[in-house]
Amino acid sequence: MPTMNMLQAINNALDIAMAEDDKVICFGEDVGVFGGVFRATSHLQEKYGKSRCFNTPLVEQGIIGFANGLAAQGSVPVAEIQFADYIFPAFDQIVNESAKFRYRSGDLFNVGGLTIRTPYGGGIAGGLYHSQSPEAYFTHTPGLKVVVPRNPYQAKGLLLAAIRDPDPVLFLEPKRLYRASVGEVPQEDYQLPIGEAEVIKEGTDMTLVGWGAQMEVIGKAVELAEEQGIACEVIDLRTLLPWDADTVVESVLKTGRLIVSHEAPLTGGFAGEIAATIQERCFLYLESPIARVTGLDTPFPLVLEKEYLPDHLKIFEAIRESVNF
Amino acid sequence: MTNYVHQPLFMTGDEFSMATFSLLDPEGELYEGAKEPDLPRDHARRLYQAMLATRILDERMMAAQRQGRLSFYMQSTGEEAAVVGATAALDDADMIMAQYREQGALMYRGFSIDEFMNQLFGNELDYGKGRQMPIHYGSRKLHYMTISSPLATQIPQATGYAYGQKLAGDGHCTLTFFGEGAASEGDFHAALNMASVHQVPVIFFCRNNGYAISTPSTEQFAADGIAPRAFGYHMHVIRVDGNDALAVYEATRQARQIAVEQNKPVLIEAMSYRLAAHSSSDDPSGYRAKSEEEAWRLKDPILRMQKWLLKKGWWSEEEETSQQETLRRDVLDTMKRAEKRSPPPLESLITDVYADITPELQRQFDQLKRHIRRYPEAYPRGARSLDLEVNTSTDSQGEA
Numbered sequence: 001m002p003t004m005n006m007l008q009a010i011n012n013a014l015d016i017a018m019a020e021d022d023k024v025i026c027f028g029e030d031v032g033v034f035g036g037v038f039r040a041t042s043h044l045q046e047k048y049g050k051s052r053c054f055n056t057p058l059v060e061q062g063i064i065g066f067a068n069g070l071a072a073q074g075s076v077p078v079a080e081i082q083f084a085d086y087i088f089p090a091f092d093q094i095v096n097e098s099a100k101f102r103y104r105s106g107d108l109f110n111v112g113g114l115t116i117r118t119p120y121g122g123g124i125a126g127g128l129y130h131s132q133s134p135e136a137y138f139t140h141t142p143g144l145k146v147v148v149p150r151n152p153y154q155a156k157g158l159l160l161a162a163i164r165d166p167d168p169v170l171f172l173e174p175k176r177l178y179r180a181s182v183g184e185v186p187q188e189d190y191q192l193p194i195g196e197a198e199v200i201k202e203g204t205d206m207t208l209v210g211w212g213a214q215m216e217v218i219g220k221a222v223e224l225a226e227e228q229g230i231a232c233e234v235i236d237l238r239t240l241l242p243w244d245a246d247t248v249v250e251s252v253l254k255t256g257r258l259i260v261s262h263e264a265p266l267t268g269g270f271a272g273e274i275a276a277t278i279q280e281r282c283f284l285y286l287e288s289p290i291a292r293v294t295g296l297d298t299p300f301p302l303v304l305e306k307e308y309l310p311d312h313l314k315i316f317e318a319i320r321e322s323v324n325f
Numbered sequence: 326m327t328n329y330v331h332q333p334l335f336m337t338g339d340e341f342s343m344a345t346f347s348l349l350d351p352e353g354e355l356y357e358g359a360k361e362p363d364l365p366r367d368h369a370r371r372l373y374q375a376m377l378a379t380r381i382l383d384e385r386m387m388a389a390q391r392q393g394r395l396s397f398y399m400q401s402t403g404e405e406a407a408v409v410g411a412t413a414a415l416d417d418a419d420m421i422m423a424q425y426r427e428q429g430a431l432m433y434r435g436f437s438i439d440e441f442m443n444q445l446f447g448n449e450l451d452y453g454k455g456r457q458m459p460i461h462y463g464s465r466k467l468h469y470m471t472i473s474s475p476l477a478t479q480i481p482q483a484t485g486y487a488y489g490q491k492l493a494g495d496g497h498c499t500l501t502f503f504g505e506g507a508a509s510e511g512d513f514h515a516a517l518n519m520a521s522v523h524q525v526p527v528i529f530f531c532r533n534n535g536y537a538i539s540t541p542s543t544e545q546f547a548a549d550g551i552a553p554r555a556f557g558y559h560m561h562v563i564r565v566d567g568n569d570a571l572a573v574y575e576a577t578r579q580a581r582q583i584a585v586e587q588n589k590p591v592l593i594e595a596m597s598y599r600l601a602a603h604s605s606s607d608d609p610s611g612y613r614a615k616s617e618e619e620a621w622r623l624k625d626p627i628l629r630m631q632k633w634l635l636k637k638g639w640w641s642e643e644e645e646t647s648q649q650e651t652l653r654r655d656v657l658d659t660m661k662r663a664e665k666r667s668p669p670p671l672e673s674l675i676t677d678v679y680a681d682i683t684p685e686l687q688r689q690f691d692q693l694k695r696h697i698r699r700y701p702e703a704y705p706r707g708a709r710s711l712d713l714e715v716n717t718s719t720d721s722q723g724e725a
Contacts, residue, residue, distance in 0.1 A: 025492075051492060052492075054523070056519060056522075057515075057518050057519060057522060059511075059514075059515040059518065059519070061481065061511055061512055061515050062481050062484075062512070062515025062516065062518065062519050064481075065478060065480070065481025065482050065484070065485065065512055065515060065516065066481050066482070066484050066485035066488065066515075066516075066519055067485055068478075068481075068482045068485060069422070069481065069482030069483055069484060069485025069486035069487075069488075069489070069499075070485035070486065070488055070489045071485075072470065072482065072485075072486055073420075073485070073486045073488075073489030073490060073493075074489060074493075075489040075492065077485070089511070092475060092478065093478060093481070093512075096473070096475045096478065097473060097475070097478050097482070100473075102677045102678070102679075102680070103456060103677045103678050104453060104456055104457050104461070104471060104473065105452070105453060105463050105470075105471035106451070106452045106453045106454040106456070106463075106471075106673075106677060107676075107677045108452050108453075108463050108464070108465040108471055109463065109465065109470060109471055110680075112680060142678050143678050143679065145679075166679075166680035166681075167679045167680055195683070242679075242683040242684075242685055242686075245685065246684070
């Protein structure tokens with residue numbers, strides 16, 4: 001099985017999707033000859049031509065508006081927004097248009113073919129405009145699906161599933177891991193399920209939930225906890241909307257403790273949604289308050305990003321406090 | 326090639342003057358030097374009848390709104406020639422992505438009075454399943470994209486849709502309607518730029534009707550209307566008399582040729598006037614002079630087309646009278662039927678959010694059903710949908 005980094009896995013998934021279906025069309029800022037600012041679309045224009053892989057003008061609302069129309073026509077657009085920080089000019093097209101196309105037309109028209117790819121998150125010394133995790137804005141929008149892979153294997157399988165999914169999917173790529181995360185990825189076509197969480201590690205004392213780049217950090221915290229004899233169960237949500245509450249509930253019923261971690265600010269973050277659901281469904285089984293380990297309620301900093309980010313030590317401390325509650 | 330000058334030369338655009346293409350004068354006579362378009366008798370009659378039917382539908386439904394039978398309505402009075410004239414120049418399978426005031430396009434393509442009414446009353450037969458306000462029509466069969474309320478969002482979507490048509494090579498184009506107010510939105514500029522760069526067969530049709538709700542066009546843009554913006558995007562453009570159905574038809578017919586044969590976008594600016602209010606919630610007497618409206622009534626697009634048809638002998642006073650009577654009766658009868666129909670089933674609350682109902686949506690729906698079973702009188706439509714007995718007098722049609 002070949003080894004790939006996350007960008008190679010994404011590129012490989014796009015290549016497979018475009019080869020299989022000539023309705024699949026990739027576009028965005030600099031995605032043509034250059035292959036995208038991170039090179040996720042490298043060589044696709046060479047292989048599939050300028051009509052199926054091309055640069056757009058620098059206009060995010062135009063990219064998604066165009067993609068909505070293209071998807072409504074029956075094509076399968078994979079639109080790239082160069083950084084998730086720059087998705088907000090397209091917010092109206094995503095929230096009011098992509099998400100509601102099927103519902104408002106009574107299914108006369110839909111944009112199910114649409115996938116929006118965008119790199120998110122910190123850890124690359126990107127400062128406040130190249131580090132945000134805007135997932136919570138979109139998880140408040142019925143009609144969208146929000147998917148976040150954690151490694152190259154996930155990225156390929158989930159992206160292929162997103163492109164073929166009958167609903168519009170926002171695909172958030174953890175850019176810190178683009179080259180840092182390397183692993184075995186099957187060369188052939190495969191899909192991972194959207195809407196299902198994955199239990200990465202089983203344990204009895206504590207449940208830890210996260211997604212994307214945060215899974216690696218959670219993994220390190222869990223190693224520290226296990227040295228202290230605390231057995232952690234680790235869940236990667238993979239899809240944030242619609243999210244797999246049942247898998248988390250099942251785990252918390254067993255462990256009685258839950259920690260959710262994300263890079264985005266605390267207030268209004270998706271961890272709050274998980275905490276509310278779990279206290280509703282697991283109230284009598286909880287041994288300690290549900291803890292959230294997140295970024296601060298500030299814009300994302302530049303120089304002090306290590307201090308800002310929820311790292312393995314902050315999560316380890318939350319585990320200790322939970323166990324000793 | 327760079328054209329150097331050696332003295333500062335500022336330009337304002339006043340150097341260009343956009344002419345307005347017009348064929349018929351207000352009396353229905355061809356202007357001197359004007360050439361009648363190749364519009365056969367039956368086609369001309371179809372165009373005119375759709376304009377007339379739109380006017381009558383609008384009058385009746387506005388009255389129904391005033392009677393409290395309908396929560397909301399928007400008229401296209403004064404702009405029928407712009408909308409129907411453009412639609413008549415398209416192939417019936419070309420896509421139309423409209424703003425909200427283009428019922429004339431649907432009328433021309435054969436959307437039935439029943440179909441209009443079902444949407445207006447949001448009943449069980451409404452294609453949109455009672456989810457959107459009145460006038461948000463859509464028809465897959467008639468290639469008419471379901472209307473979306475947020476302004477101008479359809480314009481870049483039209484560029485994308487037309488790009489897909491170009492790749493499919495089916496010889497079709499997309500026409501998108503919008504008002505001069507919508508042309509202030511970023512979506513408009515995004516759409517024109519992308520269409521121009523990517524050589525897309527799309528027609529951007531601006532209905533310049535003078536007002537965006539209460540804001541006159543003089544407060545919407547400083548330049549000479551919308552048309553000159555096309556120069557900046559290196560795009561074909563024409564300004565046309567929007568109250569002259571023949572001129573709109575001919576301009577759009579030629580625009581379609583450019584779009585489909587050359588894969589290029591075209592901008593059309595139709596100069597017209599919104600004779601009626603913006604919507605049923607609006608009162609134009611608060612922001613414009615009656616005399617201004619009266620001056621535009623003399624240029625009524627329907628009368629102009631009618632006079633031309635009468636002169637050609639393609640239409641008669643008798644047909645006019647009988648068509649008006651038939652339509653008025655048809656609208657009233659159909660409205661009564663549509664009002665009485667059941668609302669969409671309760672399940673339509675959760676269908677079409679996703680292709681498949683998610684477990685969480687199903688859980689929320691089951692909880693809602695349990696609640697309605699406990700308090701059926703408080704939710705009469707939902708209760709009836711669940712076959713529970715309720716006192717029908719508590720339910721009122723036309724709730725906003």
